[in-house]
Amino acid sequence: MTTALRVALAGLGTVGGGVIRVLETNRELIARRAGRPIEIVAVSARDRTKDRGVDVSGYEWLDDTTALARCDADVVVELVGGADGPALALARATLGAGKGFVTANKAMLAHHGAELAEMAEAARVPLKFEAAVAGGIPVIKGLREGMAANAVSRVYGILNGTCNFILSKMESEGRDFGDVLAEAQALGFAESDPSFDIDGVDAAHKLSILSTIAFGTRPAFADVAIGGIRNVTAADVAEAEALGYRVRLVGMAQADASGVFQRVHAHLVPHAHPLAHVTGSTNAVVAEGNFVGRLLFQGAGAGDGPTASAVVADLIDIARGEAGPPYAMPVAALAEVAPAAAGAQRGRAYLRFAVADRVGVLAEIAAAMRDAGVSIESLIQRAVPVEGTALVVIVTHEAPDAHIEAALERLRGSQSLAGEPLWMHILD
CATH class of the missing domain: 3.40.50.720 (NAD(P)-binding Rossmann-like Domain)
Known part of the structure; x- marks a missing residue:
């Protein structure tokens, strides 16, 4: 026997x-x-x-x-x-x-x-x-075995079901963050202290693991730039939709000659991209290999059945x-690779400002963008229910992240701003 x-x-x-x-x-x-x-x-x-x-x-x-x-x-x-x-x-x-x-x-x-x-x-x-x-989702096995013959240039995706549940609810029902978070907690999708999820730490842990396997580099969790969804409002979700995007918390890791870059941040994802259609607590991961091309792994990212299934699959491998x-x-073969500079990353950005509704505010924001070398693709101003304030949304042309940071730094402390700006990256 x-x-x-x-x-x-x-x-x-x-x-x-x-x-x-x-x-x-x-x-x-x-x-x-x-x-x-x-x-x-x-x-x-x-x-x-x-x-x-x-x-x-x-x-x-x-x-x-x-x-x-x-x-x-x-x-x-x-x-x-x-x-x-x-x-x-x-x-x-x-x-x-x-x-x-x-x-x-x-x-x-x-x-x-x-x-x-x-x-x-x-x-x-x-x-x-x-x-x-x-x-x-067998993404570890997919990277470690299915893509073993490939040089992987990028791996990214929706890695936290709690955040995706909240964002897709805000999107479909027009509700604000705090309201949907309370519902997620009542349903058991979010912990009583949801910080690890909504502040991006849980997704960053997972991204660090994927990055190590994908690129053959030593684990470097400390190098992950981490942001969450705590400051995303219903107005942001609505503006994104009007612009042809959906808001998703995306973990992104990519490797090139400059090193490995890892980031977890809220992104605007184009309607045409598969990640825009990932809703509820579902997870999805995209991996790009130099011979296999782009692969999409999608399915239940949590829960007793799916997670237990993955555990038992590992036990079956061991039994074999x-x-x-x-x-x-x-x-010993994992490469020691320096982290790529965050400021050198290039992309388009969504910037949202709550501002005083008065003459000269738009000019002040536009001047800060110009002086930092950031070109504006579109600018939208809308009145908000709070008397005397307005919402200003800017979509930039492609620029280094360092230039966006410099523009926001120029506006820091401005009397024209009624709160902290929100910066979301736009997924290419």
């Missing part, structure tokens, strides 16, 4: 329960595809008495999460979360014990991925993390004996 792959599972939340359900529901199919059964032998979570909708009575229960690394298992699955703390301790203990490790923890990988990959390579055990980026370097090449 073929020996089963024995799995220890840390974390019995939404995804952990989903992993148990996937393994139970598709037990026979998974065994045939993996070449042997996959069985959970031990679990760990904070509350032993909680009803999780799945039966865990048949598994050994360990209150100490780190003890899973020492139990009678071949692979440990970590679904605890957090960049440090128990998750990192378990990862180090598991790899140090010479056992395979599967995780959905993008924050831990963004901050400690190189260290953990070196440990896995030294122990000759698998480290897999398909579920860490874009839930059930398919390992290989976590980042598609040994950590």
Whole structure:
């Protein structure tokens, strides 16, 4: 009889329960595809008495999460979360014990991925993390295996379902950010403290992982320029639509002779682009290779079923004996590449100003653009409900980001401005 792959599972939340359900529901199919059964032998979570909708009575229960690394298992699955703390301790203990490790923890990988990959390579055990980026979408496998023969020049996409849910709701219903955020929290799409999502940090963690695999460079989360959607208003969404765009939070990484550039910011996406039609909590990733061309990966980016599906897919690979370097090449072969200067990036921009409704304001803004070397493609002024104020929207011609920054710096502190300007990049 073929020996089963024995799995220890840390974390019995939404995804952990989903992993148990996937393994139970598709037990026979998974065994045939993996070449042997996959069985959970031990679990760990904070509350032993909680009803999780799945039966865990048949598994050994360990209150100490780190003890899973020492139990009678071949692979440990970590679904605890957090960049440090128990998750990192378990990862180090598991790899140090010479056992395979599967995780959905993008924050831990963004901050400690190189260290953990070196440990896995030294122990000759698998480290897999398909579920860490874009839930059930096989984008890690697509980059690491499907595009292995290509030099990838750019990878970008919608990497956070919470932000996409909020923006597409604002778009379809004309509601403002705070109102839709409250609904997202009530529905469970957003946390009670949504900062990691709406300020772009979650998407930046995922982008850092994609960038490392796509370009063969060492993880560099600290180099990601991060912005969110907190200051996007219903008026911005409406103006974007009128101009032929939709607002999306886009993570963008590209490599060229100047280095690797990584950015998470709100973008205006043309109606003709596939990302403009990604709505709700769906994720989508575009990768561009020099021989395969442009590939689009799209699907459910979160949830118990899709994320658990990705975790179990990693377990099936391990059961088959398919390992290989976590980042598609040994950590020693990952290139040390300097970050490309943000100011040197070129593109068109959407700039929104709330201004005092008086003579000379437009001239002041136009002069700041001119003096910074930014050419204006279009300028729109609209009255707003607040008496004595107006909304000014500028779309620029292509210019270096440094020039846009210089123009905004010239206007900083101006008595004509009623608030901070909003800058959104326009996706080419």
